[in-house]
Amino acid sequence: MAALPARAEGVPTKIVSLDYGLASTMLSLGVTPAAVASLADWGRWMVEPEMPASVIDLGNSWEVNFEILAALKPDLILTTPYLDTLLPRLEATAPVLRLEIFTPETGEILPAAIAATRKLAAAIGRADEGERFLAGAEALFADCRRRLEPLSPPPLALVSFMDARHARIYGAPGLFDNVLRKIGVENAWKEESNFWGYQTIGIEELSRITDPRARLIAFEPLPGDVLPKLDQSPLWQALPFARPGHFSVVPPALMFGMVNEATRFASIITRELESGS
Amino acid sequence: MTGTSTRLSLGPAIVTLAMALLAAAIAWLQVAPALEAAPAAGYDVPRMVLLYSTLPRMATALLAGAALALSGALFQQVLRNPLASPTTLGISAGANLALAIATLFAPALLGFGRDLVAITGSGIAAALVFMLGARRGFSPFSLVLSGLVISLWCGALSAILMLLNERYLISLFIWGSGSLSQQSWSIPLSLLPKIGAIAILSALIIRPLSLLELGEAGASALGLRIAQLRFIAVAAAVTLAAFVTSAVGVIGFIGLVAPTIARLSGARRPVEILVWSTLMGASLLWFADSGVQYLAGAMADFLPTGAVTAVFGSPLLLLLLPRLKTRHRILQGRTRQAGRLAIGPKALPLALVTVILAVLVALFIGRAIDGTWALPDASIASEILGLRTPRVFAALASGAMLAVAGVILQRLTGNEMASPEVLGISAGATFGVTIAVFAIAAPGLASQLGFAAFGALVVLAVIFAFSVRSGLAPERVLLAGIALSAMVDAVVGILTASGDPRSFFLMRWMSGSTYTIDGITAITASVAAVILIATAFSTRRWLDILPLGPQAATAVGLPLTSSRLALFGLAGLLSAAATLSVGPLSFIGLMAPHLAREAGLVRALPQMAGAAAIGGGLMVLADWVGRTVVFPYAIPAGLVSALVGAPFLMLMLRRKA
Numbered sequence: 001m002a003a004l005p006a007r008a009e010g011v012p013t014k015i016v017s018l019d020y021g022l023a024s025t026m027l028s029l030g031v032t033p034a035a036v037a038s039l040a041d042w043g044r045w046m047v048e049p050e051m052p053a054s055v056i057d058l059g060n061s062w063e064v065n066f067e068i069l070a071a072l073k074p075d076l077i078l079t080t081p082y083l084d085t086l087l088p089r090l091e092a093t094a095p096v097l098r099l100e101i102f103t104p105e106t107g108e109i110l111p112a113a114i115a116a117t118r119k120l121a122a123a124i125g126r127a128d129e130g131e132r133f134l135a136g137a138e139a140l141f142a143d144c145r146r147r148l149e150p151l152s153p154p155p156l157a158l159v160s161f162m163d164a165r166h167a168r169i170y171g172a173p174g175l176f177d178n179v180l181r182k183i184g185v186e187n188a189w190k191e192e193s194n195f196w197g198y199q200t201i202g203i204e205e206l207s208r209i210t211d212p213r214a215r216l217i218a219f220e221p222l223p224g225d226v227l228p229k230l231d232q233s234p235l236w237q238a239l240p241f242a243r244p245g246h247f248s249v250v251p252p253a254l255m256f257g258m259v260n261e262a263t264r265f266a267s268i269i270t271r272e273l274e275s276g277s
Numbered sequence: 278m279t280g281t282s283t284r285l286s287l288g289p290a291i292v293t294l295a296m297a298l299l300a301a302a303i304a305w306l307q308v309a310p311a312l313e314a315a316p317a318a319g320y321d322v323p324r325m326v327l328l329y330s331t332l333p334r335m336a337t338a339l340l341a342g343a344a345l346a347l348s349g350a351l352f353q354q355v356l357r358n359p360l361a362s363p364t365t366l367g368i369s370a371g372a373n374l375a376l377a378i379a380t381l382f383a384p385a386l387l388g389f390g391r392d393l394v395a396i397t398g399s400g401i402a403a404a405l406v407f408m409l410g411a412r413r414g415f416s417p418f419s420l421v422l423s424g425l426v427i428s429l430w431c432g433a434l435s436a437i438l439m440l441l442n443e444r445y446l447i448s449l450f451i452w453g454s455g456s457l458s459q460q461s462w463s464i465p466l467s468l469l470p471k472i473g474a475i476a477i478l479s480a481l482i483i484r485p486l487s488l489l490e491l492g493e494a495g496a497s498a499l500g501l502r503i504a505q506l507r508f509i510a511v512a513a514a515v516t517l518a519a520f521v522t523s524a525v526g527v528i529g530f531i532g533l534v535a536p537t538i539a540r541l542s543g544a545r546r547p548v549e550i551l552v553w554s555t556l557m558g559a560s561l562l563w564f565a566d567s568g569v570q571y572l573a574g575a576m577a578d579f580l581p582t583g584a585v586t587a588v589f590g591s592p593l594l595l596l597l598l599p600r601l602k603t604r605h606r607i608l609q610g611r612t613r614q615a616g617r618l619a620i621g622p623k624a625l626p627l628a629l630v631t632v633i634l635a636v637l638v639a640l641f642i643g644r645a646i647d648g649t650w651a652l653p654d655a656s657i658a659s660e661i662l663g664l665r666t667p668r669v670f671a672a673l674a675s676g677a678m679l680a681v682a683g684v685i686l687q688r689l690t691g692n693e694m695a696s697p698e699v700l701g702i703s704a705g706a707t708f709g710v711t712i713a714v715f716a717i718a719a720p721g722l723a724s725q726l727g728f729a730a731f732g733a734l735v736v737l738a739v740i741f742a743f744s745v746r747s748g749l750a751p752e753r754v755l756l757a758g759i760a761l762s763a764m765v766d767a768v769v770g771i772l773t774a775s776g777d778p779r780s781f782f783l784m785r786w787m788s789g790s791t792y793t794i795d796g797i798t799a800i801t802a803s804v805a806a807v808i809l810i811a812t813a814f815s816t817r818r819w820l821d822i823l824p825l826g827p828q829a830a831t832a833v834g835l836p837l838t839s840s841r842l843a844l845f846g847l848a849g850l851l852s853a854a855a856t857l858s859v860g861p862l863s864f865i866g867l868m869a870p871h872l873a874r875e876a877g878l879v880r881a882l883p884q885m886a887g888a889a890a891i892g893g894g895l896m897v898l899a900d901w902v903g904r905t906v907v908f909p910y911a912i913p914a915g916l917v918s919a920l921v922g923a924p925f926l927m928l929m930l931r932r933k934a
Contacts, residue, residue, distance in 0.1 A: 059909035070660040233460040
């Protein structure tokens with residue numbers, strides 16, 4: 001791969017992505033995608049890297065707008081196993097690169113995301129940029145680890161609230177769990193989760209986390225009425241996390257992302273721990 | 278109490294008690310482990326969950342069940358309509374839609390004003406239903422038709438909001454389907470005084486309501502102010518339903534089933550019906566919810582109980598139907614001639630021109646990559662047309678088939694509300710496809726079609742069985758159809774809540790999305806449409822004669838049973854083939870035959886031809902609007918047609934006064 005010249009002839013330049021993680025990785029490799037699926041929600045779930053205004057919205061990722069694809073005539077469509085039902089029609093439209101990150105066989109997500117980044121970089125003639133990007137990510141993880149070490153950070157439980165009674169909690173082998181280990185923070189939730197890296201629980205099950213130092217981190221966006229309802233909920237109030245300083249809400253970070261989302265997550269967590277302790 | 282009334286009350290008392298005991302037994306199974314476990318130090322999970330989740334949930338179930346049943350009983354009593362309930366009158370759906378809109382666009386309203394938002398929504402729904410019903414002397418049917426129309430309209434709009442905000446509204450979806458899951462006592466404690474106050478108000482109007490039983494003239498003679506009484510009773514019923522929807526979402530069918538069981542088990546006088554309905558509603562929902570939790574185990578919190586009550590409530594209703602005394606005679610619709618829109622002989626060519634225009638617009642006008650309206654660019658015209666053609670023709674064929682099925686059913690049953698959607702035939706087809714999706718790994722088009730036809734024909738067989746036994750009392754058929762549609766909705770709702778990816782496919786398909794239609798599906802639908810509609814045209818003589826009544830039919834030598842059977846079968850095949858492409862919600866089968874008749878097409882053949890053109894054209898336009906209006910996103914064609922069709926139909930109903 002390293003033998004490939006940086007900008008070979010016939011390398012695809014007009015690329016569309018049906019996946020947020022792949023789209024943000026493209027931006028980091030210095031290539032602006034021509035179009036991205038579900039672009040309208042980018043700001044709500046991704047926030048950064050910022051998507052240039054020139055990028056076209058492909059419509060809902062489950063119902064990608066084929067009229068736009070036909071008009072764009074992309075050189076390459078990036079997709080994931082999640083959208084395999086669309087695969088035959090996509091392949092009839094343009095060359096497709098299907099990168100596997102979240103599959104039942106994957107296991108650890110971060111290494112899979114790194115491998116997919118290399119594949120993508122090679123396919124679009126940006127192998128050097130890919131290595132530089134990955135090295136930058138490793139440096140960021142190492143920096144976070146260095147900053148956190150002296151703080152002896154508490155174990156963290158990471159959740160997204162679905163309503164005031166239920167949450168998704170992130171565990172092994174998910175992206176967030178991988179990153180926590182990289183930056184030297186213990187995941188307070190020890191149970192194995194599904195291959196996406198989460199498990200759906202009732203909030204009372206948070207009481208199974210017994211470490212008295214453990215802190216709970218919830219990610220935006222929160223369904224509107226969750227915080228006021230938690231305030232009234234004895235189930236929540238009796239949890240150790242309801243004590244002051246043990247629960248915080250942080251900006252969105254995509255749990256189903258790739259390396260960019262991993263570094264964003266690492267930065268958010270590091271900042272949170274530095275400010276909160 | 279007199280001896281006779283005690284004897285009469287025994288039946289409802291036994292039924293209520295049996296239901297409550299069953300519920301208590303199941304509830305005990307849930308509660309016992311937590312009570313027997315030795316108290317643990319610190320956060321005692323079983324005890325915490327018992328105190329702040331399980332018990333408040335039971336209290337909520339009892340209160341919500343009582344409120345909905347009382348609401349239904351009040352509606353049924355004051356409207357003298359055994360089909361009335363918060364579900365069938367669109368009251369719950371109205372509250373639900375108002376809450377969904379408020380959640381999205383004015384979340385600040387929801388904190389304190391949640392109940393107000395819900396009452397506004399259900400009040401508007403009620404006002405619309407009654408405004409339409411009043412024009413027809415509050416006939417049970419026109420009320421329920423209006424209620425269904427509003428229900429479907431609110432449901433379609435909620436579904437569109439959900440699709441466009443999919444990730445954000447997950448919790449709204451769970452809640453919207455009626456989840457009783459609790460995390461504190463705040464909901465039952467706030468429901469109690471609200472429901473209590475209205476229950477007291479209801480107790481105060483029981484006596485005047487009883488006088489209403491004497492008939493309006495008699496009641497007026499006794500000095501009753503009927504209009505005022507009606508208003509108070511209806512307002513109380515609407516408010517009850519709104520409180521419940523605001524607190525726990527839509528709990529389907531309790532408000533219809535509980536009063537029905539009360540009456541069937543022997544409650545006669547208004548006071549008996551109101552009291553026993555309320556108690557039965559409470560124990561019924563408690564039973565349903567405990568059962569759901571017990572059977573679903575860890576999944577229980579995500580299973581919307583409201584959907585489960587519909588699944589269980591509707592077959593129960595089906596079983597009870599033959600025993601339902603048709604106390605309320607249906608106002609026999611005057612055999613109407615051409616409506617006011619009558620265009621005369623030009624109607625048919627006009628409809629054909631319109632449908633051709635619709636097809637051309639749908640094929641050639643779209644949105645370019647930058648969102649501007651444009652004809653497809655010459656360089657990619659063939660690709661774009663290749664993408665649009667299958668969808669347009671599948672929509673055209675399906676709309677036409679639904680319309681013709683609607684004409685056949687309306688003529689056959691003498692029921693102007695009959696249509697594949699309302700009679701539950703589309704629901705049957707959906708059920709068939711659901712089975713196909715879950716039983717066969719990857720059902721092909723042929724097996725989907727087969728299962729859909731099977732489901733539709735089973736429903737039709739049931740309808741036919743009824744028609745043989747009871748001369749097709751429209752009331753029963755309609756009630757059965759509502760029950761079935763709600764059941765299918767509920768089953769799919771439950772499957773969706775389970776998170777199974779196949780259910781996601783089903784939900785999309787049920788909303789009538791033409792996205793996955795390819796050339797083969799489109800050709801299949803078109804061929805089916807041509808063959809089946811041609812067959813329908815060839816039965817025009819039957820369809821002209823059968824509505825004149827059995828005597829007339831026998832007089833001209835028409836084989837009554839076999840001709841009806843054949844026509845029902847044909848309508849079933851038409852519905853199944855159409856449902857496959859555009860889902861069960863589209864409304865076209867109800868709308869197109871009406872429009873054709875309004876336009877002056879009265880005899881069977883012209884009405885079928887006109888309806889087919891109108892139905893096909895409407896479906897094509899719905900698909901086109903869905904594809905373009907929120908471009909590059911899309912709204913399923915079935916939802917668009919329901920959204921556009923419902924107000925249109927209401928307009929029609931108003932004119933017919």
